[in-house]
Amino acid sequence: MKIIDTKFESQTVTNNMESTRLDFPILKLKVNNKPLVYLDSAASSQMPQVVIDRLSYYHTAQHANINRGVHYLSETATAAYNAARCKLQQFVNAKEDREIIFTSGTTDAINLVMHGYGRKFIKAGDEIILSTLEHHSNIVPWQMLAEETGAKIRVIPINDAGELLIDEYEKLFNKRTKFVSLIHVSNSLGSINPIKSVIAFAHTHGVPVLIDGAQAAPHMSIDVQDLDCDFYAFSAHKLCGPTGVGVLYGKEELLESMQPFKGGGDMIATVSFEKTTYNTIPHKFEAGTPPIAAAIGFGTAIDYLSTLGLDEIHAYETDLLNYATEQIKQIPGVHIIGTAADKTAILSFVIDGIHPHDIGTLLNQDGIAIRTGHHCTQPVMQRFQIPATSRASFAFYNNKTEVDALVAGIHAVKQVFS
Amino acid sequence: MNAKSLYQEVILDHNRKPRNYGTLDDASHQAVGHNPLCGDRLDITLNLNDEHIDKIAFHGESCAICKASASMMTAAVKGKTYAYAETMIKEFRDMATGKLNLDNPHHLGRLTVFSGIQDLPTRVKCAILPWHTLHAALNSVAGASTEAEHDPANASTV
Incomplete structure (x- = not known):
């Protein structure tokens, strides 16, 4: 399919990582009279000006409902929406653009x-x-399924570093094993799982694999054909795009074999009160008016990240992580949770005698935004026998000066509690 | 509200040396409070004698704001009547959510140090949890445990 992104030309962006922060207007904010130090990109990343402009342009000059309108705006919006799908296809190297389903996010994709x-x-x-x-x-979605069907959940354990125990994984397989659903990168620890070999092993048993790529896609290049995953899910808002949209990649033959998730407009071929026939993929899974603007903005975010280069982003962030890890592990009383050999730039830590929520509130006084809590990973917290952690997560628009601010902030927190 | 000043005023003292910390073996009333958002848990045991709170103790896993709030609360209600404690509970909840005019007469005394918590909306529940749990304990059947799992900020009944 030809990619038409009508009349909107992305501005050229810098590919010097240090200066990318200039592309992000929100990073100029002051919080509590201090420069914002945004270290919560694992929860939601910020949007560069080109994405904000793209959303604005869409709403200013292109908005209409897609797919069925015969008028100019509907055709324009449809072309831009389809172009976004093609960008996502190229981004993960899917064989076909119809293997890309727009969802409301990773959660929605897994539920689908x-x-x-x-x-x-x-x-x-x-x-x-x-x-x-x-x-x-x-x-939770798989527990709901297990409850409904009487299926059983088996769990791959991890070691003290937060790495999967692959031997244990392989032992879980038997003739009743029907599905594997695995996180690519841990959102609370940063561990990068060796998904390619995990997928290959599952396939020797004829078992399909879904990969939750929410924390991986923003930080490394993803090639779904090379990985040979059956499904891969991720969200725009962690990839410098807007909230409300995400992607499910699925192998064509699997998507074709599946039943629809939501019923409604667009996902049908014909409807009568006697019988409804369903549309082809991807439309079968996109009932109702999709988040058109968000999907188009997502496409622009993908352009932006691709210009920077995912390999370059990964290298820069790894350097930042190593720098931060070295600094933080030297602070007395601070313990890093999650020390996998292969990690993205996520740094979870606890401080002796200080609750993570108190750390988060006090760092916020210095303009430093981190995440505190269980990070929607209570089993991980239970594994490490802690109620919560403080998590600093880095993106390519962060720099070492901000790491230094975090380190100074942690010292200040300790001072309050001393 | 500067969070640092709140911490410096109350945490330094009550986090390090919490008052009435522990459990009463002969409690007539008790309750467990949870904040499912952060996993905090607070146990309160008390002895109600002729409508008066003779003894009260708390323990649990919580952040400093919750612990300081619990510590100051136990000190404030000890020796007071059930009705007086219930009035304080209501006033503290109203103060933490910005609904109490501190210029009018109230019974909170030094607890007004927590008035700034209304400017830290994500932490309001931390400060309120002990009060919610006290309310549950006061209204519990003697010796029974009451799970107080619902939203402490909105709770009004056990």
Whole structure:
């Protein structure tokens, strides 16, 4: 398909990582009279000006409902929406653009697979493999399915560093194993799972694999054909795009075999009160008016990130993580949780005698935004026998000066409690 | 509200040396409070004698704001009547959510140090949890435990 992104030309962006922060207007904010130090990109990343402009341009000059309108604006919006789908296809190297389903986010994508694949193919006594590292969004849908069908959840354990125990994973397989759903990168610890070999092993047993890529896609290049994953899910708002949109990649033959998730307009071919026939993929899974503007903005965010280069982003962030890890582990009483050999730039830590929420509130006084709590990963917290952590997560628009601010902030917190 | 000044005023003292910390073995009333958002848990045991709170103790896992609030609360209600404690509970909840005019007469005394918590909306529940749990304990059947799992900020009944 030809990519038409009508009349909107992305501004050229810098590819010097240090200066990318100039592309992000929000990073100029002051919070509590201090320069904002935004270290919560694992929860939601910020949007560069080109994405903000793209959203504005869409609403100013292109907005209409898509797919059925015969008028100028509808055709324009439809072309831009389809172009975004093609950008996502290229971003993950999917074979076909129809293997890209727009969802409301990663959670929605996982629920789509649970309803569309799980409820059709997983029966009583069947087993679904998850891991200790999963975000609640990759636990709860499968528990709902297990409750409904009588299927069973099996869990891959982790070691003290926060790495999957691959031997244990392989031992979980038996003839009842029907599905594996696994997080690519742990949102609370940063561990990068060796998903390619995990997927290959599942396939030797004929078991399909869904990868929750919410924390991976923003930080490394993803090639779904090379990984050979059956499903891959991620969200725009962690990839410098807007909230409200995400993607499910699925292999064409699997998507074709699945039942629809939501019923409504656009997902049908014909409707009568006697019988409804469903539309082809991807439309079968996109009932109702999709988040058109957000999807188009997502496409622009993908352009932006691709210009910077995912490999370059990964290298820069790894350097930042190493710098931060070295600084923070030297502070007395501070313990890093999650020390996998292979990590993205996520730094979870606890401080002796100081509750994470108090740390978060006090750092905010210095303009430093971190996340505190269980990060929707209560099984991980239970594994480390802690109620919560403080989590600093870095993006390519962060720099070492901000790491230094965090380190100074932690010292100041300790001072208050001393 | 500067969070640092709140911390410096109340945490330094009550976080390090919480008053009435522990459990009463002979409690007539008790309750457990949870903040499911952060996993905090607070146990309150008390002895109600002729409508008066003779003894009260708390313990649990919580952040400094919650612990300081619990510590100051137990000190404030000890020796007071059930009705007086209920009045304080209502006033504290109203203060934390910005609904109490501190210029009018009230019974909170030094607890007004927590008035600034209304400017830290994500932490309001931390400060209120002990009060919610006290309310649950006061209204519990003697010796029974009451789970107080619903939203402490909105709770009005056990």
